[in-house]
Amino acid sequence: MDPETLASLTTLLRQMGEGTLSTLLIFALTLLFSLPLGLLISFGRRSKYKIVSIPMRFYILIMRGTPLMLQLFFVFYGLNPLFGIQPQRMQAAVIAFVLNYAAYFAEIYRGGIESIPEGQYEAGKVLGFTRGQTFFHIVLPQVIKRILPPMGNEFITLVKDTSLAQVIAVQELMHVTEKFASSDVSTVPFFVAAVFYLVMNGVVTRCFTVAEKKFAYYR
Amino acid sequence: MSKEMVSAQNIRKSFGGQPVLKGISCSVHQGEVLAIIGPSGSGKSTLLRCITQLEQIDGGSITICGEELAREEDGKAVYADRKTCVRIGLHLGLVFQNFNLFPHFSVLRNITEAPVRVLKKSRGEAEETARALLKKMGLSDKESAYPCQLSGGQQQRVSIARALAMSPDILFFDEPTSALDPELTGEILRVIRELAAEHMTMVVVTHEMKFARDVADRVIFMDGGVIVEQGNAEEVFGNTQNERLKTFLARYNEG
Ligand SMILES: Nc1ncnc2c1ncn2[C@@H]1O[C@H](COP(=O)(O)OP(=O)(O)O)[C@@H](O)[C@H]1O
Numbered sequence: 001m002d003p004e005t006l007a008s009l010t011t012l013l014r015q016m017g018e019g020t021l022s023t024l025l026i027f028a029l030t031l032l033f034s035l036p037l038g039l040l041i042s043f044g045r046r047s048k049y050k051i052v053s054i055p056m057r058f059y060i061l062i063m064r065g066t067p068l069m070l071q072l073f074f075v076f077y078g079l080n081p082l083f084g085i086q087p088q089r090m091q092a093a094v095i096a097f098v099l100n101y102a103a104y105f106a107e108i109y110r111g112g113i114e115s116i117p118e119g120q121y122e123a124g125k126v127l128g129f130t131r132g133q134t135f136f137h138i139v140l141p142q143v144i145k146r147i148l149p150p151m152g153n154e155f156i157t158l159v160k161d162t163s164l165a166q167v168i169a170v171q172e173l174m175h176v177t178e179k180f181a182s183s184d185v186s187t188v189p190f191f192v193a194a195v196f197y198l199v200m201n202g203v204v205t206r207c208f209t210v211a212e213k214k215f216a217y218y219r
Numbered sequence: 220m221s222k223e224m225v226s227a228q229n230i231r232k233s234f235g236g237q238p239v240l241k242g243i244s245c246s247v248h249q250g251e252v253l254a255i256i257g258p259s260g261s262g263k264s265t266l267l268r269c270i271t272q273l274e275q276i277d278g279g280s281i282t283i284c285g286e287e288l289a290r291e292e293d294g295k296a297v298y299a300d301r302k303t304c305v306r307i308g309l310h311l312g313l314v315f316q317n318f319n320l321f322p323h324f325s326v327l328r329n330i331t332e333a334p335v336r337v338l339k340k341s342r343g344e345a346e347e348t349a350r351a352l353l354k355k356m357g358l359s360d361k362e363s364a365y366p367c368q369l370s371g372g373q374q375q376r377v378s379i380a381r382a383l384a385m386s387p388d389i390l391f392f393d394e395p396t397s398a399l400d401p402e403l404t405g406e407i408l409r410v411i412r413e414l415a416a417e418h419m420t421m422v423v424v425t426h427e428m429k430f431a432r433d434v435a436d437r438v439i440f441m442d443g444g445v446i447v448e449q450g451n452a453e454e455v456f457g458n459t460q461n462e463r464l465k466t467f468l469a470r471y472n473e474g
């Protein structure tokens with residue numbers, strides 16, 4: 001390999017590595033905030049008070065019913081004219097992803113929570129547990145076991161969805177890939193990107209396999 | 220007369236406008252075994268669920284161990300404040316028809332979880348109690364098993380141990396053998412007999428007539444949301460004049 005090709009390949013890999021870090025940052029921050037937020041939304045969605053449950057239904061409808069790309073545009077370009085807030089590109093991406101994924105997670109939690117038999121709550125209550133203790137010690141661990149498969153799907157989708165952040169010019173992996181592919185007129189960046197995404201999702205899949213095994217000790 | 224542990228006066232309960240309990244008055248005394256029999260849909264479970272606070276009564280009053288859980292005011296039931304309700308609940312244990320064990324906890328943890336979290340016992344102390352209870356239930360070798368690895372009869376014995384670990388003053392059973400294969404009912408009935416011999420106060424909803432007759436100090440026959448007949452086992456099973464009860468018992472004697 002001549003030195004010039006080697007140098008450009010090194011540059012490519014370094015920049016794509018940096019793009020991957022941004023991708024991972026979006027991925028991690030999205031999960032960090034949307035997993036708990038989704039739980040809160042699923043509580044609201046299940047509330048017996050219509051004043052809480054109806055807005056939550058509406059929220060889930062909007063977040064799942066409109067394109068994530070539109071939501072990205074809205075957070076980046078729309079908040080300033082409406083509320084005078086201008087988030088930075090990365091901030092806007094994370095906000096949009098968190099709001100969007102929380103809606104999906106809320107529905108997954110809801111499915112899991114509703115699959116737990118009423119008798120578990122009743123046993124908890126009769127034994128003197130508070131509602132919080134019953135939920136967090138009795139119900140939630142069982143919910144987590146049941147929602148692992150759909151959560152795994154969602155995590156994998158998120159890894160790939162981070163590429164949408166390029167529409168507001170976040171320097172994530174896909175953005176860098178596209179830049180190199182068009183400037184170098186080369187297909188190499190595509191293959192490199194594919195490998196990077198596959199490695200990330202390989203790790204995600206592995207984590208879920210391990211988690212499912214860990215929960216396999218009971219039915 | 221021994222101490223009155225449960226006193227229910229004229230309790231009423233409807234589901235969606237459909238009355239299910241139509242004025243039930245009954246009491247349970249310390250150390251006695253009360254059997255509740257009656258056709259399916261007569262309100263037996265609902266009565267137990269109202270006393271154990273899984274349902275709220277619409278009218279009437281309930282007093283447990285001298286503390287007023289709900290009193291009647293202008294024809295409606297008014298409940299005590301939450302703290303009192305919780306405290307009263309700790310006097311009662313309930314064994315469910317379908318066990319409702321916690322599937323993600325080992326047998327030992329099923330029994331220790333409430334004493335540790337609710338009664339703030341140390342884990343060591345709770346485990347000691349749990350092991351003693353498991354021994355009594357003939358399940359010493361099962362403490363690290365998970366509920367899904369046990370037979371129905373074993374699961375039900377664990378659930379009895381779980382209830383007993385909270386040292387309730389009264390233990391309620393809602394058809395404890397109905398979800399079990401016939402050959403497994405005996406082991407549960409034996410456990411209840413043993414508890415009766417130790418003068419545990421118990422209320423047992425059951426379709427096991429022979430068991431009710433042998434073990435119960437008193438029997439209540441419910442039908443259509445009312446108590447049709449009550450008395451000692453001899454009065455209820457031996458020589459009742461009540462037509463509904465006669466018809467009900469005849470069905471069991473055939474079978
Ligand atoms: N949560 C509920 N909602 C509506 N109806 C109920 C509910 N629980 C019980 N019922 C009704 O109340 C009646 C009495 O039920 P139950 O107390 O379970 O009877 P039993 O235990 O004697 O078989 C039945 O007609 C049943 O359908």
Ligand SMILES: [Mg+2]
Nearest residue numbers: 263264265394
């Ligand atoms: Mg019943």
